């Protein structure tokens with residue numbers, strides 16, 4: 001048979017298939033969003049304080065907004081209702097994480113819990129973390145560590161108080177949370193570790209930048225990898241990986257050394273706990289739990305535990321010193337509850353209701369992770385009638401939601417009393433208030449975080465009055481946020497305050 005007529009008939013034969021194809025892939029209703037550039041998409045509109053620029057854009061385009069961030073289709077969620085739809089109604093559809101190159105490298109190919117895409121392995125890791133590392137019982141077992149670290153900070157502040165010199169609270173509080181995490185996770189003193197203070201701050205911030213940002217290779221096809229090499233980003237990632245890996249390997253080796261003293265089973269550090277799991281190999285299906293898993297989890301703990309807690313305390317002190325009436329109310333509370341006891345017991349903290357409101361208010365105005373951690377969708381769903389496709393990045397702007405006048409009166413003002421009736425908390429059920437996220441991926445370290453933050457702040461308020469350095473007034477405190485592509489947001493300028501002894505410490 002001649003082929004000519006067959007070729008002519010081909011379009012007719014294919015027509016039904018084409019109709020079916022287009023029906024199945026009918027144009028979708030994506031959320032609205034700003035116009036985009038070729039290749040970059042909307043990356044150029046993010047700015048260095050992306051939660052702020054995204055709030056600006058969402059005021060124009062709506063609480064469910066579509067952006068193309070380089071190669072990544074992204075939906076920005078900026079209302080409590082839309083956050084509820086993503087984090088509760090469609091939690092299972094949207095609880096994965098994007099597989100970016102920075103986290104992939106630093107977590108030994110996603111052997112951690114925080115950055116690992118959703119699946120059986122993540123479920124096992126999350127279970128292990130929740131039951132073994134961050135449980136209430138385990139966190140309580142570290143009480144003496146928290147108390148020792150806070151005590152040593154109070155002693156060092158006392159020295160500055162004797163000479164009436166300002167204290168760099170940003171550095172001190174960072175060293176406090178680092179001190180706690182080093183002992184809890186690595187069984188090692190921060191002061192005696194190889195990281196000096198500034199070196200450590202830098203490592204934490206570099207790691208956050210790598211975890212939060214993109215490599216050009218991920219955004220710009222074909223040539224992106226060249227840009228990463230020219231800008232040095234690729235080399236920085238490799239250097240950081242080796243630096244962290246060397247440190248984690250050293251602390252693991254110390255634990256395996258025959259010279260190490262037998263640990264009190266009631267106060268095992270995180271490495272002790274995880275080395276036992278390596279030995280027993282329970283759970284984790286076919287995947288073996290190895291030293292690489294330990295290192296990846298340690299990285300999460302190091303990132304989750306140090307910066308966030310320190311930032312919460314720093315922003316709190318900055319807000320209080322700007323409003324002396326609130327500072328006094330908080331100090332009166334803690335001094336009345338503790339009296340002349342000269343020691344704050346963690347059991348006393350439950351009575352510090354005003355302090356708890358203050359911490360909630362700080363986390364509303366200054367959530368340490370303003371866009372939570374990025375999520376990636378697994379399957380298609382709709383929000384407000386818009387289609388959200390699989391493999392879409394979802395960012396919830398918790399910072400913008402926490403300052404939205406639709407949910408909060410005088411949202412830009414620091415008013416702890418708004419939490420007086422206790423009906424709103426941060427456990428992920430109030431979608432207008434999400435400092436720890438919500439749903440399957442909610443922060444598993446809430447209890448660990450709040451115990452350290454409450455103890456640290458209660459002590460700062462009990463032992464000292466706080467004055468501004470000479471020549472400064474309350475309005476001079478710079479409350480701006482530091483620009484940078486990071487997962488967390490710090491104050492632009494370090495907080496320096498002068499401590500004045502209220503009680504004399506017996507050290």
Ligand code: HEM
Nearest residue numbers: 114301304305308309369372373436437438441443445449
């Ligand atoms: C004030 C302190 C803290 C804040 C504000 C905070 C906030 C957050 C947020 C917003 C997320 C992402 C939630 C989501 O995707 O919905 C998260 C996840 C996480 N946080 Fe925290 N966090 C804090 C302290 C801690 C501490 C002390 C630890 C442990 C030492 C920790 C460990 C983690 C881990 C492992 C995840 C990942 C959970 C997962 O993906 O399954 N965090 N945190």
